Amino acid sequence: MYGLLFREVFCRMDPEKAHHLAFSWIRRVARTPVLRTFAAAVLAPRHKELRIEALGRRMHGPFGLAAGFDKNAEGIDGLAMLGFDHVEVGTVTGRAQPGNSRKRLFRLVGDRALINRMGFNNEGSAAVAARLAARRAVFRTTVGVNIGKTKAVPEGEAVADYVTSTEALAAHAHYLVVNVSSPNTPGLRNLQATEHLRPLLTAVREAADRTVTTRRVPLLVKIAPDLADEDIDAVADLAVELGLDGIIATNTTIAREGLGLTSDPALRAETGGLSGAPVSDRSLEVLRRLYARVGGQLTLVGVGGITTAEDAWRRILAGATLVQGYTAFLYEGPLWMRTVHKGLARRLEASPYATLAEAIGADHRKVTA
């Protein structure tokens, strides 16, 4: 059914327009109580065994929506209704900005991938904070807020821009993510170098503590799959040293490996970040490396090319406490979350682990046992 809708409707539209259309339908259903209750019952049945405590929150499960889908925090309840256990909104920048000129999102259907150079189109931290403050939550879901740098802000003033966002948004975030890994804002990924990352993360931590005094807002950093292995280790060590709560691995890649099934070579040549199936192996590798380095000390979030329940399960065994997806949501449709949850529950039941928490990082213990 969704396959037909995807092929006959969405695929005939510009991908960004298709996104806005689908997202508006989701929000419309979520605004109608009867439809909302029905949709949640069908699409988001809970599996008790998948419950997990992470980042100071009790969550229904480990599977969330990655940043970039709901950039302005407009549809959190609709997305929770579809079965996401947490929703990461953003990237939000200090100031509102339009992003790059269109066309800036490309479907590589044969490769089950996307290339995007959206460039953080968003309404800015003040507007998104106001929307989050006004939200009357229908579903109890975890809301992460992902922040990034305003394009017009010079690299030398990046810290102040992140601090602006933190001051506006921290109070509304169950967790905060410092995004330094999108390829579409010039210079952003240079902030992953520890000499830049240290003052940035320190300032964001201080701003969050200054702004929210009643609780400690968990702070994570999101990294690129294109980092060299020694840089991954350096970020991991820094995160532990600064008392960060976690690392999200990974963002999209600028590499073009693993492509080839999409027939139009012009599509493959588009600039931007590649997501979906082709990034899966590297994202898993980065996660595995992080867990080997700092496992147990940080909450790791696995993202990048997760499509099946098996993909999600392998991330958990490799060290992820939480997993996220975005690209496969477009290709698989609204039953995707239900399928992944069901498959995860089945895998946990068939495994030697009594709880999901026990399964986290189990691959590493097997290797060293």
Ligand SMILES: Cc1cc2nc3c(=O)[nH]c(=O)nc-3n(C[C@H](O)[C@H](O)[C@H](O)COP(=O)(O)O)c2cc1C
């Ligand atoms: C259209 C699009 C927009 C995205 N925007 C953001 C963003 O604003 N901030 C961010 O941290 N990641 C963003 N991402 C990256 C995703 O959050 C995710 O890290 C990446 O796509 C890999 O996961 P996937 O293969 O499941 O899509 C975006 C991805 C896509 C496809």
